[in-house]
Amino acid sequence: MNFKPNTGQKRVPGLIGMGVEANIIYYRTMHEQAAPLSSEDDSFQSLLYTLNLRQLLNQTLEDDSAAIAKLMCDASLRLLDGGANFIAVTSNTGSTFAKEIQQQIGVQIFDIVQPVCHRVADAGVRKAGLLGTSRTKASGLYQGMSQTLGFELISCSDALQKQLDRIIFDELLWGLVSPQSIAVISESVLELSSAGAEAVILGCTDFSLIKHRLPEKSVPIFDSATIHAQAIARAAFDIT
Numbered sequence: 001m002n003f004k005p006n007t008g009q010k011r012v013p014g015l016i017g018m019g020v021e022a023n024i025i026y027y028r029t030m031h032e033q034a035a036p037l038s039s040e041d042d043s044f045q046s047l048l049y050t051l052n053l054r055q056l057l058n059q060t061l062e063d064d065s066a067a068i069a070k071l072m073c074d075a076s077l078r079l080l081d082g083g084a085n086f087i088a089v090t091s092n093t094g095s096t097f098a099k100e101i102q103q104q105i106g107v108q109i110f111d112i113v114q115p116v117c118h119r120v121a122d123a124g125v126r127k128a129g130l131l132g133t134s135r136t137k138a139s140g141l142y143q144g145m146s147q148t149l150g151f152e153l154i155s156c157s158d159a160l161q162k163q164l165d166r167i168i169f170d171e172l173l174w175g176l177v178s179p180q181s182i183a184v185i186s187e188s189v190l191e192l193s194s195a196g197a198e199a200v201i202l203g204c205t206d207f208s209l210i211k212h213r214l215p216e217k218s219v220p221i222f223d224s225a226t227i228h229a230q231a232i233a234r235a236a237f238d239i240t
Contacts, residue, residue: 008038009045010238013110014084016075017050018091019173022205022225026090029229030236037237044233047084049075057169060093060135069100076107086110088232092132092203092224096139113141115231116201116224121149123220125199129192130155131185132203134165142203154195156188164188164204172206182213193219 013030017023027048034044051071059067072094076087088110089095098109120128130142130153137155146153155161167181185207189200197219202211205225214221234240 008042009034009236011085011236012045012047012083013232013236014047014049014076014079014082014087015232016072016079016087016089016091016094017048018053018056018089018094019175019206020050020053021172021175021209022090023048023050025205025208025225026229026232029226030233033230033233034236037233037239044236046236047079047082049079049082051075053173057173060169065097065100068094069097069104072097073101073105073107076101076105076109080107086235088112088228090225090228091205092136096135096141110232110235112224112228113145116203116222116227117142117145117149117151119227120146120199120201120222121151123199123222125151125220127152127154127196127198128222129153129189129195129197129200129219130203131164131188131192131200131207133168134161136203137161142201153201154192154197156191160184160188160191168204168206172204172209175209177209177213182210185210186213186215186218189214189218189221 031044079087087107092112095112102108128151143153163184171181192200199220201222203224208223208225211221211223
């Protein structure tokens with residue numbers, strides 16, 4: 001089913017959805033961002049195609065990058081067929097497959113890293129910490145953009161990184177939050193702060209579930225899910 005955006009909105013975003021709670025945050029944030037840009041007779045329009053999360057997780061654990069890229073290419077084509085004008089992924093880890101998607105089907109994914117790093121740089125941060133999955137960390141996407149924008153990026157220890165991966169894949173993706181997980185993530189933030197980080201990037205959209213439970217006196221937190229969703233909504237109105 002094809003449809004056109006409302007009179008104020010110029011383009012319709014198509015979202016490849018992963019974690020349920022992250023999808024909800026994206027949906028709500030996009031509507032909040034778009035509300036003052038829309039007329040009284042219009043509301044924000046978007047498309048969401050959610051992947052089979054269990055299948056995706058199994059492929060991730062098996063390190064089957066080709067299968068994951070195929071899933072995301074198929075999702076992109078379905079969204080475009082449904083009327084989407086551009087594609088975004090509600091996941092930092094999923095966004096690391098953007099290059100494969102562009103190579104295979106010629107579709108450019110709306111970047112998550114750029115708006116997040118620009119927000120950090122605009123805040124005058126000189127050294128930031130990154131929390132995310134091992135794949136996001138290893139991709140070098142945040143490191144490359146931070147270098148371009150002139151601030152240093154550091155990560156937590158390997159021991160904490162392993163715990164973060166477990167928390168993300170075993171709990172947060174399914175909307176589960178335990179006191180132990182909050183403690184580990186809080187410890188990660190404090191470790192980065194002690195290493196000189198002036199701010200911390202939540203480079204996993206599922207961390208949005210716990211951002212309000214982090215230590216109150218910690219460094220500023222930049223939530224990639226919220227920043228990305230706001231950027232998607234602005235892009236739908238052709239606002240940079």
